Amino acid sequence: MKTHDPFAPTSGIESFEVISESFEDGQVLPEAQRSAVLGAGGRDESPQLTWSGAPEGTRSYAVTVFDPDAPGAGYWHWAVVNIPADVTSLPAGAGSRDNSRLPSGAVQLNNDAGFAGFVGAAPPPGHGQHRYLLVVHALDVERLDLRTDDTPVALQSALSTHILGRARLTGIFERR
Known part of the structure; x- marks a missing residue:
């Protein structure tokens, strides 16, 4: 059973474009975006992203990856905040734990695996196909007052x- 999409289009929130060289919207996530940490045979590499057409007044960005189909309340795979407004792309691997590929000032929050960085797709075997919602959020502030040890739930509130x-892009993955 598929659960609610917390990032579905909403009145008053503009849409803009994001593309990835790593995967196409609606397609199966490649090995690079699957988890090694959680045993799905992947590399835990965050995807390459390029976005355009953000609303006027954008002063920073946040990027999140969320699996709403995970057991319980879903699973946060990645959250990064305070990406400067003049940055419109992230290279593959920007979500590494050492932060070396993120723009200056950007902050990664702890994912649900317990570390600040990207953790790849790893649905429970036999649980069916999961959606991985990758969302670039355009914000009206230069900085959100969040720290590495804050959770993506705190980000959602902010x-x-x-x-x-x-x-947004959606990747899919299933382990049988």
């Missing part, structure tokens, strides 16, 4: 009052 627009 986003609610600062979101101008969203760009």
Whole structure:
């Protein structure tokens, strides 16, 4: 059973475009975006992203990857905040734990695996196909006051009052 999509288009929140050289919207995630840490035979490499057409007034970005189909309340795979407004792409691997491929000032939050960085797709075997919602959030502030040890749930709360627009891709993956 598929659960609610917390990033579905909403009135008053503009849409803009995001593309990836790593995977196409609606397609199966490649090995690089699957998890090694969680035993799915992947590399835990965050995907390459390029976005355009953000709403006027955008002062920074946040990027999140969320699996709403995971047991319980879903699973946060990645959250990064305070990406400067003049940055419109991230290279593959920007979500590494050492932060070396992120723009200056950007902060990764702890994912649900317990570390600040990207953890790849790893649905429970036999649980069916999961959706991985990759969202670039355009914000009306230069910085969100969040730290590495904050959770993506704290980010979701902070986003609610600062979101101008969203760009999104959906990857899918299933382990039999």
